[in-house]
Amino acid sequence: MGKSFDPAKDIGSLDGKVILVTGGNAGLGKQTVAYLAAHSPTRIYLAARTESKARDAISDIKNSVPNACEIVFLPLDLTSFSSIADAASTFKSQESRLDILINNAGIMAPPYSTTKEGYEIQFGTNHMGHALLTKLLIPTMLDTAKQPGSDVRIVNLSSMGHQMPVSKGIEFDQQALEKESTWRRYGSSKLANILFARSLALEYPTITSVSLHPGVILTDLFDNLRTNIFMKVGLYIYGIIGMILPGHYQGPEGGALNTTWCATTAKDELESGAYYMPVGKKSSGSSFARDEGLRKKLWEYTEAELQKHGY
Structure with missing residues (x-):
């Protein structure tokens, strides 16, 4: 069993x-922003590809969280390195610190395609895109970590799917x-999230830096699957599993708990790389996920690829 955690009561200032x-415009990301916004951070940047959806999400969060902090839309398309670089540049032009980076966005089980730089769409979005964003923001996070009393974190959403x-x-x-x-491609991208956090x-x-499995969650991540009758049956079974397994949840409210815990629990309760x-x-x-050779190979590959593209 996991820990008992109530964001309303257990998150400090x-x-x-x-x-x-x-x-942050939907599902787990949106709920995570809502949980965090209620506890008076200076600002939360909600990074998303579609501005209209992001604006709607910000409006919904402010309506549900009366004391919400300032929430800023940050344009970000994780399938495009130039978009990622623009997002990082925009952020750094507005902020001198970054305390918590939550790499939440992801896609699951779409047909094979590639990102603008030629990476398989799930590996490219779930891993490479976040790897570049993280690399570009690391200098700001390292500067923040030098400040007295700082507690800087990177939280990577992985999945139990990393086992396949x-x-x-x-x-x-x-x-x-x-x-x-x-599904195998998806599993590999989620494995990369764990190994990258360790690196x-x-x-x-x-x-x-930590990674996590949010739980068995039925969110818009499953939109690619709903048109297939076999997938519909699978989703039904998946939902049943979510109700049976301890600590697993069906909705964003429960699914965002582990992310929020990792982002806010006392520093001495977290093990970096875990x-x-x-x-x-x-x-x-x-x-x-425990393979040191694979961890090192992924890190070296990722660094080489980002450098190849000028980052």
Whole structure:
């Protein structure tokens, strides 16, 4: 069983903190922003691709959280390195600190396609896009970590789905991924989220970096699946599992608890580099998630790719 956690009662003041949440316009991201906005951070940047959806989400959050802090829309398309660079530049032009980065956005089980830079769409969005955003914001986070009393965190949303990757764990040949099932591709992208958090913890010890499984959640992430009758049956079973398994949730309100706990719990309750199940329960993850060689290979590949594109 995980920890008992009530965001209304268990989150201390976030006064002075600046927070950025990717994919904050819907589902878990939107609920996470709502939980955090009620505890007086200086600002929350809601990063999303579609401005109209982001504006609607901000309006909804402010209506449901009367004392919400300032919430700023930040344009971000994780499938485009230029969009990511623009988002980071915009953020840095407006802020001198970043206390909490929540890499929440993600896609699940779409047909094979690639990002603008040629990465398989799930690996490119869920891992490479967030890796670039994180790299560009790291200098600001390192500066923040130098300030007295600072508590800087990077929270990466992974999934229990990381246990079903391709046979190699991660396939770095993006064209070869077309032959893999969409679920295997998804599993590999979520495995990358765990391994990347472990690498961040090693590379930047003054920043607490963790990854997590939010729980069994039925959100708009499943939109790609609802048109297929077999997937509809699968979603029904998935929902039943969510009601049976302890610490697993069906809706965003429950699903955002683990993210919010990782972002706000006392620093001494977190182990940098660790992977957490709901809520606040440390897990070893799969054997691939513990594979030091694969962790190092992913880090080196990611750094080389970002450098190849000028970052």
